Amino acid sequence: MNLRPRLLAFTFAILLILPTLDQLLGLSSGFSNTENRQANAMPALNFPHVRSFVHQFDRYYKENFGWRNALFYAYSRWKFNILGLSPLPEKVVIGKNGWLYLGNSYNRVIDQHRGLQPLSADSARLITNHLLKLQQELAKQGILLYVLVAPDSHTIYPESLPDHLQQSPAPSRLDILKQIAAKTALHFVDIRDTLQAAKRKHVVYYQTDTHWNEYGTLVGCAALLEHIRHDKPAMDPVRLSDYHIQRQRGGAGDLSTMLTLQNEQKDPIFYYIKPLSNRTSHQVALVPNADIGFPSTRFTGPGSGKLLLIGDSFSHGMMNYLPGYFNKSYFVRGNQLDPVLVKVERPTVVVIEIVERNINKLATF
Structure with a gap:
């Protein structure tokens, strides 16, 4: 009768000690953190701000316990x-046929597509007027501006989204913005x-990632370049x-990696695309950018003019194709x-x- 409570107490003590042992000895070092965000660092204790330290340490420990x-x-x-089911439903949505989708943690993207976060006409006009002002200011310098979404x-x-998360039949946020922009001279792509x-x-698009794949990127770049050729017909x-x-x-x-399923949930199709010599560009510099955390990249290419592109992670793949149509290109994340x-930089073309x-x-761009 005395053995059972002793075993329970011993087991409970081991469970309490295990997280500390793991942090000291790295017993679970084979399992890495796959969350797509910056983890909090160990806070410093500065007297007399003890309460602030306790709050910061609590957040740190929840992310780093053994x-x-x-x-x-x-x-x-x-x-x-x-x-x-999704282990992280707010970050990753499990779709049909092996598709994964970004969840509501990222700017309420699911709610946006379900029509629960609409864009008002007034907001669309505010955005359009701001971009028009930028376009006009650049035009005074002989620079063309294009806005690519x-x-x-x-x-x-949308067909592979879960049935309970199907898109709204109402005009999307992008539809509203396009309708307003179409009434102006804005180069909206x-x-x-x-x-x-x-x-x-x-x-x-990748089935297990948030981005378009190489083929989708090439098609998107081709559509953008056709818009630019309308104003610069000499471009190839x-x-x-x-x-x-x-x-x-x-x-x-990145979506399957967030769920630690990178060895099990993979894309069935991957495109390897390489430009021929007449469309090949060369990376000539990486410029560190501590504020953003991603370096800016310079290219030389066989085309004419100079491109300045300000973009997000979708622009990374565009570096494989756009520089082949300009003499110089500069890609900045921001x-x-x-x-x-x-x-x-004095570019001839700016792309947002x-x-x-x-x-x-x-x-506010």
């Missing part, structure tokens, strides 16, 4: 494989129809024959067009790229 990553690894497989995968592949047409023969047209396109077995994207940067779920940020 066995945390291993426990989530086990929980993720139980939730996904046994229950068929990269669609969410929810827009291009909407590539949804182009991507939806391309997807009839090719997959244009985009021909798919200028690219070597190879279809391969895919890997895992959400603001710095007038000083424009004066220093932003993903659909973040179009509200265009009001």
Whole structure:
């Protein structure tokens, strides 16, 4: 009768000690943190701000206690494989046919597509007027401005969303903005129809990632360049024959990695695309940017003119194609067009790229 409570007490003590042992000895070091965000660092204790330290340490410990990553690894497989549910439903939505979608943690993207976060006509006018002002200021310097919206995968592949999260039949936020912009002289580039047409023969977005794949990126860049050619007819047209396109077995994207399912949930299709010599550009510099955390990138290419592109993570893949149509290109990650940067770079073309779920940020670009 005395053995049972002793065993329970011993087991309980071991469970209490295990997290500390793991932090000291790294027993679960084989399980890494796959969350797509910056973890909080260990706070410093500064007297007399003890209460602030306690709050910061509590947040730090919740993200770094021993066995945390291993426990989530086990929980993720139980939730996904046994229950068929997302371990992180606010971050990753489990769709049909192996598709994963970004969840509401990112600017309420699911609610946006369900019509629960509409964009008012007044907000669309505010955004359009701001961008028009930028376009007019750049035009005085002989610079063309284009605004490109990269669609969410929810827009291009709505058929694979869960039945209870289907898109609203009402005009989307992007529809409203496009309608307002169409009444002005703003160079607003909407590539949804182009991507939806391309997807009839090719997959244009990663199934396990938040971004378009290489083929979708190429198609999007071609549509953008056609808009630019309308104002600069001397620019070379985009021909798919200028690219070597190879279809391969895919890997895992950022969404499956967030769920620690990168070894199990992979894309069935991956495109390897390489430009031929007449469209090949060369990276000539990486410029550190501590404020953003991503370096800016310079290219030289076989085309003419100079491109300055300010964009988000969707612009990363565009570096493989756009520089082949300009003499010089400069890609900057950010959400603001710095007038000083424009004066220093003196581009002939400026492109603002932003993903659909973040179009509200265009009001302060």
